Amino acid sequence: MDRVTSGAEPYAYPPHAHERRHGPRGYSSHKEYRRWLEDDFIFRCVYCLKRMVWAPTDIWTVDHIVPREEAPELACEYDNLVLACQFCNLLKSSHWVPDPCIAAYGSCLRIGVVTPLNRHGRRLVDTIRLNHPRHVEERKKTIRVVRILARHDPVGFERLMGFPANLPDLTTLRPPAGNRRPQGAAECYFVRRNRGDLPKTY
Numbered sequence: 001m002d003r004v005t006s007g008a009e010p011y012a013y014p015p016h017a018h019e020r021r022h023g024p025r026g027y028s029s030h031k032e033y034r035r036w037l038e039d040d041f042i043f044r045c046v047y048c049l050k051r052m053v054w055a056p057t058d059i060w061t062v063d064h065i066v067p068r069e070e071a072p073e074l075a076c077e078y079d080n081l082v083l084a085c086q087f088c089n090l091l092k093s094s095h096w097v098p099d100p101c102i103a104a105y106g107s108c109l110r111i112g113v114v115t116p117l118n119r120h121g122r123r124l125v126d127t128i129r130l131n132h133p134r135h136v137e138e139r140k141k142t143i144r145v146v147r148i149l150a151r152h153d154p155v156g157f158e159r160l161m162g163f164p165a166n167l168p169d170l171t172t173l174r175p176p177a178g179n180r181r182p183q184g185a186a187e188c189y190f191v192r193r194n195r196g197d198l199p200k201t202y
């Protein structure tokens with residue numbers, strides 16, 4: 001299933017549970033998995049959907065779904081890691097939130113002022129404070145800008161809703177203990193861009 005579509009929505013939570021495409025193993029620090037996670041989670045924060053192209057500064061972190069204190073053995077386990085902005089990572093902290101690979105966030109949350117649709121959604125809204133005025137204001141601003149660009153500035157629209165310029169080439173990375181989903185790297189977004197089949201926006 002191709003989760004990247006040409007219809008670009010700035011804040012649409014995935015309608016399906018995330019299916020990981022990569023499975024690197026053996027890095028000694030969770031931070032070393034970041035480039036894999038960037039590609040796997042399509043260059044945006046899994047919780048608030050902020051995109052890396054909107055904030056190309058050093059706010060991007062690797063977050064543990066099951067907190068480290070609770071399961072130190074999962075601290076460097078790829079399937080326990082997600083890409084998150086530092087603000088969400090800080091709020092998530094040692095709290096429990098649903099795993100996006102098990103619960104489809106799109107069935108838990110509706111964006112706007114974020115409406116929780118079930119108990120997982122309530123958990124996410126409360127823990128990540130998705131309705132904090134800062135989040136709400138930022139979303140409104142982004143949505144406004146995206147709409148204006150869509151109408152008047154197609155190039156600007158593509159820049160805002162497209163992929164980062166510096167996509168990681170995962171085929172060159174060699175995880176110390178191999179890769180349990182090796183076929184994913186051959187289909188990473190870097191390869192797809194070179195092949196010419198990457199949509200302009202997502």
Ligand SMILES: [Zn+2]
Pocket residue numbers: 045046047048049050084085086087088089
């Ligand atoms: Zn975030």
